[in-house]
Amino acid sequence: MPIWAGSTAIIGHWFFSNDKRSLGIYPRFGFIEYRFPGAQDYKNPEEVPGGAEALTLGTNYVRLLGLETSQLETNVQAVSAMGYKFKKNPFSIVTNRDSCTVTFGRSLDGVAFLSKTEGCRICFANHGVVKEIWLSWRNLQRYKEFPAATSETILAWIRQGKCVSRVYTDTLQSVEPSLLRRIAVNKVTPYYYGAGSDEVQDWVYPFLLVEAHVEATASQPNTRSNPNTTSLGVTIGSPPGQTNITAWIYCPIIDP
Numbered sequence: 001m002p003i004w005a006g007s008t009a010i011i012g013h014w015f016f017s018n019d020k021r022s023l024g025i026y027p028r029f030g031f032i033e034y035r036f037p038g039a040q041d042y043k044n045p046e047e048v049p050g051g052a053e054a055l056t057l058g059t060n061y062v063r064l065l066g067l068e069t070s071q072l073e074t075n076v077q078a079v080s081a082m083g084y085k086f087k088k089n090p091f092s093i094v095t096n097r098d099s100c101t102v103t104f105g106r107s108l109d110g111v112a113f114l115s116k117t118e119g120c121r122i123c124f125a126n127h128g129v130v131k132e133i134w135l136s137w138r139n140l141q142r143y144k145e146f147p148a149a150t151s152e153t154i155l156a157w158i159r160q161g162k163c164v165s166r167v168y169t170d171t172l173q174s175v176e177p178s179l180l181r182r183i184a185v186n187k188v189t190p191y192y193y194g195a196g197s198d199e200v201q202d203w204v205y206p207f208l209l210v211e212a213h214v215e216a217t218a219s220q221p222n223t224r225s226n227p228n229t230t231s232l233g234v235t236i237g238s239p240p241g242q243t244n245i246t247a248w249i250y251c252p253i254i255d256p
Helices: 052-064 151-159
Strands: 002-006 014-017 022-026 031-035 077-087 092-105 119-124 130-136 140-145 164-169 180-192 206-216 245-252
Touching: 052 077, 052 092, 052 119, 151 206, 151 245
Parallel strands: none
Antiparallel strands: 002 140, 014 022, 022 031, 031 130, 077 092, 092 119, 119 130, 164 245, 180 206, 206 245
16 A cells, blocks of 8 residues: 655645635645635525535535545535524424535545545535535645555554554443453454644555454552552453453554
8 A cells, every 4th residue: 555745845824814704725734724604594594405416516616626536535425404493373393404514535546534634525505605615635646655464464463562542341431452352353444544634744644443342351450549440540441251342443554
């Protein structure tokens, strides 16, 4: 899999605004944000697009923005914000669509960015007018190809502690990774890591997100602090042998 290099040579940013609209352009971050709050009428929403219509409008705007459509995820999301109006005589509740946001995630060679940190969001309001555009689209160039690690190598990295894990019980209490004894892998998904839209990112690396059920053992509580924590101060939420623990393990996929 390739590592991608970001271009951060352009320093500075531009911001334009009046009493109705604002536009921020931040080349070093690869980020653009446009806002037109007045496009949305909360009291009298009219002809706010949703579903297929919003997807069509969003796709047209993506092309107008000049984005590389081959780098768009196929799973495009359109989410409507709903509002309610109360009428009297007789009493009734009317449901309205206040706005609709279409989200296009970015992908590289078919591999998406985790949590859609790279991509484009377009919010439509009354009569299909654009209320907001959020665009994080860094100028990335393919740097170098590396062979993907084998499953045996990835398992070895997990055992050696070369991965980052977030482990929770069914009550969302955290578990110290060193207490894990058995892992049953449910799902493995490759992703690219994208920094926040207000951060400079020089390199974009791929990784694997492993979702698993795990079994943990209890340790001696640290009685000097919370009796439900280990000596490392991490909450233990499950007794020995209990398997209703979910782990999200972030693993390397290449070894540069």
